[in-house]
Amino acid sequence: MRKFWIGSGLVSALVAAAFTLASCGGGSTEAPKTADSGAAPAGGPAATPDMDNGGTITGKVTFDGTAPKMAILDTSANPVCAKAHASSPLRSEEVVVNPNGTLKNVFVWVSAGLPADKTWQVPSTPVEIDQNGCEYKPHVIALMAGQNLSIKNSDPTNHNIHPQPSVNQEFNESQAPGTPPIDKTFPRQEIMIPVKCNVHNWMRSYINVVSSPFFAVTGDDGTFSIKGLPPGTYTLEIVHEKYGKQDQQITVGAKESKTADFTVKG
């Protein structure tokens, strides 16, 4: 009798509370926790790296230890994916040690030391991420805050792309085969945003959003090069999805070239 209506009331209250909590959680993106971009530049127009007179930092990330075996991914949940890797299995790119003993997919950036009042020109060319062979190419992406990210699907199958940022806006969108790229921008600086596909629960990638143009991702030779820096002392940080962060203080003058090598212990 009465207690059943009370019970139903409780359930509704639970649901209402859940929705309230959810909307509070969803609204937490107003205050950027890190430096943002896109705001009106206080110190004049947006700057670009000075390729002729700026400083350069080059270096490489060496892997110290035995290269871990790259885990085989089970792609059998989707025949299209399994077929794409019929000859050799798809492997996790969590740790990729290059043949020359360096580490691939390390994000490198100037994390501190840039003039605070300067805003940097956002490149008009988009950065591309491709869902290809049921994996993300490339595995680690870096772009500027406000720069276009063009999300492609080259596969003859469906994907959903679901980045999980904490200071940018989360989204989850499906992309059917043969459909045009999805364009997205991330307005706030945020490092190592995990990206997932839930159709293919092995697909992982990371997006790095930086408010300056001074960043790089190591490739097949494990090297990086950051050019056009204004003279100054900087914190150069490397971030790897498994091995975490390291940094170095480094001073460059005009037209000067410095080397900053890192070693990551496996």
Place this chain on the structure above:
Amino acid sequence: MDNAWLHRFAVMVAVCTFLLVVAGSLVTSNDAALSVPDWPLSYGRLVPPLEGGIRYEFAHRAMALLVAILTITLAVWLERAEPRRWIRRLGWAAAVAVLLQAILGGAAVRLITPKAVTIAHACLAEICFGLVVAIVVGQELRLDSFSWAVETPAPLVAAIALFGQAILGAMVRYGLTGVAFHIIGAAIATILVMWAGLRIPLRRPALALLTLTFSQVFLGLGSYMARVVNLATPQPMPLTIAFTVAHVAVGSLAFGAAIALTMAPPVAHGGVALA
């Protein structure tokens, strides 16, 4: 039994609701909840391409639709054929709960799985199942008026503890709390279930509840250990999925058995056919 077919139908709804809970836990265990980003349509259609995680998510949605229709049908049927008002009201409560559950499920998808919504969805699933179990048991009991177990509060306390465990389990699963509370809860729930088992003269259902609760402890350990072993794997592993789904399934059954005991009259051989 006044209306044997109505009772059989209620049993079928209970079985389908249980299978729906299992399907839901398969979605979570396979990390497939967001594989279909739209709702109520799937990839803009009624039936999406059935591949990868979409298979789990769509199976869950299709079963949910079926269970919603069945539960509403049950409520309507009870309204027409069931003489006891409290069972008719249980029927409507189940119908309301299952509709709220569908809305929560849709909200979880559309709002990109906020923890509060997802946990509420997991908990309301237990309530939906519990309500249908209560209807089935109520139909068997032929009580004229409703009364919580008069003799002892033990089964009710056990049922509440088991529901609390479902909430804690969901919180652990979505990383809202560590596993410690869930383990302490398991110890408390097990003791309460044993107390209830001793206080209830109905041997068979009491034994069922005890067996389910003990299995549940081992399945919980199994899920936890499988998770720890596979911590570094880049995708959900079959062993973890199997243990976790079994843990959710047996947890629901134990909760259902506790509800059955709560409602059982203090006479031997009440004919409770659960488990």
